[in-house]
């Protein structure tokens with residue numbers, strides 16, 4: 001069975017994504033690593049542990065990674081979106097987990113890659129700090145990465161600044177390293193698509209009524225849902241990271257385009273992705289061609305996520 005690694009900063013939408021991966025019959029969730037991001041590392045790590053316990057997957061090893069960006073500390077976390085504990089103030093509902101795997105995120109990722117007979121997919125759904133460190137420290141393991149399915153970026157604007165999406169903005173140097181400098185096969189799942197995959201009130205009601213895991217996940221959403229509902233002027237909850245993980249467990253779920261991209265690291269566009277859509281022009285220096293998710297069957301995706309989280 002294909003193996004999957006998740007690097008995450010739970011986070012309400014990360015919680016949905018983790019549950020999706022933990023319950024997927026198509027993949028073997030080999031490990032979860034945590035990174036600072038939506039909230040600080042102690043909270044993202046505690047949330048990842050508790051979520052795996054809630055999914056009845058205490059067998060999945062969890063290790064803690066970077067507590068800050070590679071070069072410049074991130075200017076702000078996203079507690080105003082996800083709550084100060086990362087789960088809308090509901091993290092105390094999570095069950096206990098046997099505990100962290102010692103040694104840290106990068107050694108755990110490296111060990112899984114080294115020991116896997118087949119290349120492994122990695123889904124980074126937070127700032128890219130741990131993945132940049134992994135690629136820098138273990139370049140010999142790059143052939144063991146089947147694909148990076150990265151949630152991040154916005155081709156037509158950001159959500160943290162006018163230009164930059166949160167995961168890339170939180171560590172632009174790491175994003176540049178992973179997305180532009182390295183040569184590992186990469187699919188970027190940007191907010192242009194994840195916003196279109198919003199779920200609504202009836203979808204959340206169905207989730208809540210579907211069983212204990214669905215009820216737990218739904219309990220994390222009220223303030224998160226209120227944030228997006230006031231932002232977008234209609235009842236909606238955006239499960240960004242779950243869109244990327246759906247593709248990681250079922251390749252082909254998202255329609256992709258191959259585009260030369262770069263990540264800006266300076267100026268008002270710091271953390272922004274630029275995609276070069278000009279026709280007949282070879283990729284400019286400082287750009288790399290990667291796959292970018294541009295579309296999906298929205299109803300099929302929502303049905304898939306709901307079905308798996310029941």
Ligand code: BDR
Pocket residue numbers: 011012013014038078081125126151159165166167191240241
């Ligand atoms: C991304 O930023 C975080 O707040 C979410 O968890 C997601 O990974 C969306 O921009």
Ligand code: CA
Pocket residue numbers: 008009010011013014037038125126241
């Ligand atoms: Ca995230």
